[in-house]
Amino acid sequence: MSFSNLGLSPKVEASVEAAGYDIPTPIQAQAIPVAVSGRDVLGIAQTGTGKTASFVLPMLTRLERGRARARMPRTLILEPTRELAAQVAEAFELLGKNHRLTVALLIGGVSYEEQNKKLDRGADVVIATPGRLLDHLERGKLMLNSIEILVVDEADRMLDMGFIPDIERICKVLPFTRQTLFFSATMPPEIKRLADNFLHTPERIEVARPASAASTITQRLKKAVDHPAEKREALRSLIREHKIQNAIIFCNRKKDVGVVFRSLQRHGFNVGALHGDLDQRQRTATLDAFRSGEITLLAASDVAARGLDIPAVSHVFNYDVPVHPEDYVHRIGRTGRAGREGYAAMLVTPKDHKALKAIEALLREEIAWVDGAPDPQEAEEARGAAREGGRGRRRGGRSRRNGLKPADAQSEASSNRRSGSSLADASADDSTNTAKRSRPARKTADADTRSDDRSAAREKSAARDRPAARAKPAPREKSAPKGKSRSGQARENQPVGMGEHVPAFMMRPVRAD
CATH class of the missing domain: 3.40.50.300 (P-loop containing nucleotide triphosphate hydrolases)
Structure with missing residues (x-):
């Protein structure tokens, strides 16, 4: 099969021939005729099988009729990264050299001024990352009510990078009658639900099992x-x-x-x-x-x-x-x-x-x-040591495990050093645990006595650490006369009122009217 059998326009076929493409890949041979007819496509294929040309070529064919108006593009391509967006823009330059189409690349790391100029002139194709596209929408520099074709490329990568909420926001402002093309190498359940929401009776094209590597x-x-x-x-x-x-x-x-x-x-x-x-x-x-x-x-x-x-x-x-x-x-x-x-x-x-x-x-x-x-046994022991080491660090930086092998003990000590504990502390812990295991069992009465002693010590320590209850402040006592202590003063000799100390202003004579 050749590209001439896929329903492409003569201009597009000439561009394909000039680019040196002779035989379409399986995903191209199955997706291009469906996309040219205007139906939705859900394409799943291994990476490196030519998915980009699967939507660029039919898009060029359909864009030969009509022109875009200022800030109202006709097609939108969403890419997860700047590099992919720039690569798709290069594909349009290569395959669309016989078409006078305006392509606007909206990605981060580039000034808004140049992007706004292209949008103001009228862009037939907008290739964008979701974040920068939403920035232009919020600034009022772009309207999406004239979009005829939407392409979501590398949809599973969009999921990994957290772009799914952004894509949902974008799809809600697009016309209901648009054509939607989904392309991805894998199809996790989240992407399948998104495709079910925004694609209308799509043609599912799967040229290889999802998430499979090329045999080459x-x-x-x-x-x-x-x-x-x-x-x-x-x-x-x-x-x-x-x-x-x-x-x-x-x-x-x-x-x-x-x-x-x-x-x-x-x-x-x-x-x-x-x-x-x-x-x-x-x-x-x-x-x-x-x-x-x-x-x-x-x-x-x-x-x-x-x-x-x-x-x-x-x-x-x-x-x-x-x-x-x-x-x-x-x-x-x-x-x-x-x-x-x-x-x-x-x-x-x-x-x-x-x-x-x-x-x-x-x-x-x-x-x-x-x-x-x-050796599977060695791998399992290494995984177990890594898990136990992680638990020990979460408990405070020191492992509680006993009976470590020499290699495991060294790994444990390294973990302790990384988490702030010294090698001496780790060794001391291991020695203490070994000594505890080597002690002979005492009698039950001794064990009970030690348990009671420990309980009493814990209660005493808790009482010492507990903040003292706030006592009710005692009433302020009157000061004792000069030369006598307050403790030795008899109750009957305590001064009444101000005692012998009377302020001078109270001794002034009062003039009677």
């Missing part, structure tokens, strides 16, 4: 120690073992992206960094350098895990096991795109085995180890 990607696991320095050394050795054209290294946290970037830079690797805290100019420059080959390695957070089209990525390394299993599918989807072969490896520490099992359950297959699978 070789996946491997490598054992690592849960120590930052040794884990970074394992990453460097993993990179040196392969002939890399370029590679993306994924970390769970932005802080770790910076640590890995500086470590690889110190060891002579050509590396760049990409995460959400960088401003838009830095992020764009880093991506452009990676695409052009100026940067060989890219240490990145999950901001680079969804939809970025960099076809020549040869390797993907997961420095951290992702928290959500679906993120693993998106990460390794940066390699092996468009039928190319790719390689993905992941460092796994003993505490990561539970998350690894969730990933393998999602993929419905086991991932091979490059250095032999770990």
